[in-house]
Amino acid sequence: MNVHRTGSPPGEPDPPAVPDTELAVETRGLRMRYGSTDVLHGVDLRVHPGEVVALLGPNGAGKTTTVEILEGFRRRSAGEVRVLGVDPDDGDEAWRARLGIVLQSWRDHGRWRVRELIDHLGRFYAPYATPRRPRPHGTDELLALVGLTDHAGAVIGTLSGGQRRRLDVAVGLVGRPDLLFLDEPTVGFDPEARRDFHELVQRLSGLEGTSILLTTHDLDEAERLADRIVILAGGRIVADGGAAELSRQVSGRSEIRYTRDGEPHVESVEDATGRVRELFAEHGAAIGDLEVHKVRLEDVYMTLVREFESGRRTEAPSELTEVAR
Amino acid sequence: MNPNAVAARAGLQRARIELRQSLGSAQDLWSLLFFPIIGLIVMFMLRGNTVPGTGFSLGSQSVPGILGMTVVFNTMLALALSLTMDREDGTLLRAKATPNGMVGYLTGKVLGRAAAAVAGLLIALVPAAFLFEGLALGGVSSWLTLVWVVALGLVALLPIGAIVGSLSDNAQGVGFVSLPLMMLMGVSGVFYPIGTFPEWLQWIAQVFPVYWLGLGLRSAMLPEALAAAEVGGSWRQLETAGVLGLWAVAGCALAPVVLRRMARRESGSAVAARRQRMMRRGM
Numbered sequence: 001m002n003v004h005r006t007g008s009p010p011g012e013p014d015p016p017a018v019p020d021t022e023l024a025v026e027t028r029g030l031r032m033r034y035g036s037t038d039v040l041h042g043v044d045l046r047v048h049p050g051e052v053v054a055l056l057g058p059n060g061a062g063k064t065t066t067v068e069i070l071e072g073f074r075r076r077s078a079g080e081v082r083v084l085g086v087d088p089d090d091g092d093e094a095w096r097a098r099l100g101i102v103l104q105s106w107r108d109h110g111r112w113r114v115r116e117l118i119d120h121l122g123r124f125y126a127p128y129a130t131p132r133r134p135r136p137h138g139t140d141e142l143l144a145l146v147g148l149t150d151h152a153g154a155v156i157g158t159l160s161g162g163q164r165r166r167l168d169v170a171v172g173l174v175g176r177p178d179l180l181f182l183d184e185p186t187v188g189f190d191p192e193a194r195r196d197f198h199e200l201v202q203r204l205s206g207l208e209g210t211s212i213l214l215t216t217h218d219l220d221e222a223e224r225l226a227d228r229i230v231i232l233a234g235g236r237i238v239a240d241g242g243a244a245e246l247s248r249q250v251s252g253r254s255e256i257r258y259t260r261d262g263e264p265h266v267e268s269v270e271d272a273t274g275r276v277r278e279l280f281a282e283h284g285a286a287i288g289d290l291e292v293h294k295v296r297l298e299d300v301y302m303t304l305v306r307e308f309e310s311g312r313r314t315e316a317p318s319e320l321t322e323v324a325r
Numbered sequence: 326m327n328p329n330a331v332a333a334r335a336g337l338q339r340a341r342i343e344l345r346q347s348l349g350s351a352q353d354l355w356s357l358l359f360f361p362i363i364g365l366i367v368m369f370m371l372r373g374n375t376v377p378g379t380g381f382s383l384g385s386q387s388v389p390g391i392l393g394m395t396v397v398f399n400t401m402l403a404l405a406l407s408l409t410m411d412r413e414d415g416t417l418l419r420a421k422a423t424p425n426g427m428v429g430y431l432t433g434k435v436l437g438r439a440a441a442a443v444a445g446l447l448i449a450l451v452p453a454a455f456l457f458e459g460l461a462l463g464g465v466s467s468w469l470t471l472v473w474v475v476a477l478g479l480v481a482l483l484p485i486g487a488i489v490g491s492l493s494d495n496a497q498g499v500g501f502v503s504l505p506l507m508m509l510m511g512v513s514g515v516f517y518p519i520g521t522f523p524e525w526l527q528w529i530a531q532v533f534p535v536y537w538l539g540l541g542l543r544s545a546m547l548p549e550a551l552a553a554a555e556v557g558g559s560w561r562q563l564e565t566a567g568v569l570g571l572w573a574v575a576g577c578a579l580a581p582v583v584l585r586r587m588a589r590r591e592s593g594s595a596v597a598a599r600r601q602r603m604m605r606r607g608m
Contacts (some may be wrong), residue, residue: 064594073421073592093328097424103593105600108416111346120342123335124423127328175424183593 022085024049024179024211025070030079032065032235039065040235041316042079047179050209052201054216054226058305062235063215067181070213071101084178097128097135100177100210102168104184110157114148115139117156118170125175133176133208146170146200162193169200173210180204182214186221194221201225219301233304234316247297255299257291268295332425336432343437348444357441360398361449364391368516369456376554377521385457386551389542390515392446392453396478397535399442401486402506404434405499408490412587413603415596421588431487431584438486439479446475461548470562474541477569481534484576491580491587495603509535518554527556534572541565 025047032040040062047053055063068074069081072088072095081088086095109117122136129135143149146166151159159167165185172180182201186194202225205212216222222229223243231239231246239246254272258265260283269275272292279287293299307313347353368391372384411417411434420430454462461467493499512519512526513536519527530536543551544560552560 068592068594071422071592073418093424096422099422101422103415103418103596105593105597106415106419107600108411108414108419110414111350112342116342120335120338121419121423121426123338124328124332124425124429127326127331128424171419 022049023047023082024051024084025053025213026080026082027066027070028080030066030069030081031077032062032069032074033077038235040076043232043235043237045230045237047211047213049178049211052205052212052214052225052227054214054222054229055232056216056219056222056229056301057232058217058308060308061217061232063217063232064183066232067183067213067215071099071181072096094128097125097175098178100172100175100180102165102172102180102182102185104187106168107164110155112156113152114154114156114159114167115143115152117167118142118174121171122174128175133178135176136174137176139174142170142173145173145203147196160193161188162190162196165189165193165197166200169204173204176208177210179211179213182212184215184217186216186218198224217305219298231301231304233308234314236316238304238316243297250295250297250300253295255293255295257289257293258287259289261286262288264289328425329428332429333432336429337436339429339433340436340440343433344440344444347437347441356403357399357445358395358449361391361395361445361453364394364516365449365453365456372457376518376551379551379554381459381548381551382457383517385459386518386543386547386554387516388453388457388460389546390513390539392449393478393539393542394510394515394535395445395449396442396475396538397482397506397510399445400438400479400482401489402499402503403441404438404483404486405490405493405502406496407434407438408487409493409496409499412591413495413596413599417588418591418593418596421591427584427588435483435487438483442479443475459548460546462546467545470545471542474538474545474565474569477566477573478534478538478541481569481572481576482538484573484580485534487580488576488583491583495599506535509533513539515539520554520556531556531568534569537565537568541569 023046025045027043027045030040030043030045031038043062043066045053045055045066055066057063065074069076070083070088072083072091075089083091084095084098112120118139122139125135140149140152143152146169148163148166148170151163156164156167169182169185172182185201186197189197198221201212201214204210205225205227214222214225219229226243228240228242229246230237239249241249253268253270256265256267256269256272256275256279258279260279267275276290276292304313304317347357365388368384368387372382374383375381376383376386408417417430420426423429454460489499489502493501509530512522512530513533514530515535519530519536522530540555540560541562543555544562544565552558555561
């Protein structure tokens with residue numbers, strides 16, 4: 001029998017050539033250049049099977065570009081990329097059947113009904129069913145999962161923003177994907193829709209070992225949803241780890257704010273007490289308005305975002321703690 | 326289960342759903358029927374005039390041409406327009422994100438537009454048959470000719486629509502095509518036999534499928550004697566099949582290439598950028 005890595009003949013079991021430990025996403029030295037501008041400078045990214053990874057970064061960090069390359073919608077300039085073991089530039093339809101894609105700007109099929117669209121798009125996945133992953137997902141089950149059962153007959157154009165995004169997630173899941181991409185899933189949501197959506201993603205993450213790669217510019221969202229956070233800034237990965245791990249990386253430092261002769265100063269130091277002692281020894285009464293804070297991940301990230309968005313920083317820092325300096 | 330066959334069947338479902346949406350929407354019905362309604366009203370008022378050299382009503386003579394033009398609008402222009410609109414709202418990207426989704430999408434679009442165009446033609450034909458005298462709609466051969474001419478016309482026109490829709494980045498781009506199309510309609514004998522036009526103009530008209538679709542429909546729906554008013558004094562059915570067939574072959578060969586090129590460039594950020602441009606235009 002001819003065994004293709006992804007092109008398994010319809011109805012047959014998963015080919016043995018795909019081991020369970022296959023990485024969902026693996027990039028090495030991924031680069032993207034538009035004209036003479038480099039958008040990604042060598043990104044190394046890994047997503048393990050069943051893992052939820054948040055690609056976190058300010059606007060323009062290269063998150064969408066990275067995800068579009070992984071989705072096979074954009075050709076990279078250089079570097080190695082494997083998504084479910086396949087180079088997305090050569091990804092065939094059987095490979096595509098294992099991906100779910102949820103974009104932020106979808107307004108398609110506004111005149112269709114919710115159930116109609118899920119049923120219609122699900123049909124395309126039937127030839128790619130395997131015993132482990134029956135495809136497509138049942139429409140009713142899926143509607144219940146995303147909380148749209150009551151809107152099954154609704155015309156899609158009449159859905160609210162939150163309902164629409166939940167429909168997009170249902171469509172993303174209809175092929176029972178091995179890997180789901182969620183691009184900025186809660187942009188433009190009110191707090192309640194956001195909370196509902198977070199609960200939905202948390203429910204998904206345990207589901208059938210589906211790996212999820214989500215992009216967001218919101219640290220809180222990344223901490224809430226992801227097993228691992230990868231911070232992308234200026235086209236480079238500046239931090240990679242669990243939320244607690246990243247916090248530990250930066251929380252060894254403290255931020256000291258003070259005025260000297262009325263001039264405000266901010267410093268980030270490891271030994272706050274020692275530095276304060278030094279300051280008083282050197283400047284005595286010239287020091288005023290003293291504040292000492294433990295640096296939190298949130299502060300570091302916000303500083304990073306502010307620096308990028310104000311244009312004060314264009315290059316990525318080599319590590320996260322550098323931002324707080 | 327062959328994945329392409331599954332996708333084509335899903336495309337049939339798309340065609341059915343979208344046809345139902347069109348026929349149930351006043352706005353869609355209007356865009357399907359505005360041209361024959363206006364055309365037939367105008368020609369009804371001119372029904373007293375006669376085709377040069379005959380005693381036949383010019384109004385009745387124009388009915389097949391108007392129906393043919395209706396088919397042109399509802400296939401070529403409508404398909405081009407819906408392709409650009411589907412690119413703007415992400416429908417096409419959705420197809421690209423689905424395995425074999427483009428096969429299903431195109432099957433659905435093409436069949437849906439074809440069915441809508443035939444529906445539009447038949448709906449317009451009913452009042453025309455009552456309002457205009459002298460149409461030869463009684464014979465079986467009339468209907469057989471109607472069927473093959475319309476079928477061949479659809480295969481010739483739909484790929485052109487797909488190409489125009491792929492090449493223009495927005496609905497305005499398609500609007501750009503409708504101007505030369507109007508001029509073409511003027512020289513293609515839709516309202517007036519082209520036998521009286523200068524010869525160079527006749528040649529231009531005979532390059533394009535609009536003229537041949539109209540001629541084929543006239544050969545189906547008008548009495549034999551009216552052939553005298555045509556170029557060469559004949560219905561020239563062989564030539565009709567030949568020219569429409571050539572357009573069909575060329576279109577079917579070229580359309581997939583152009584469609585693939587267009588689909589390759591679709592991505593989430595392409596859709597988002599187009600949407601931003603559209604919003605800026607709207608302000």
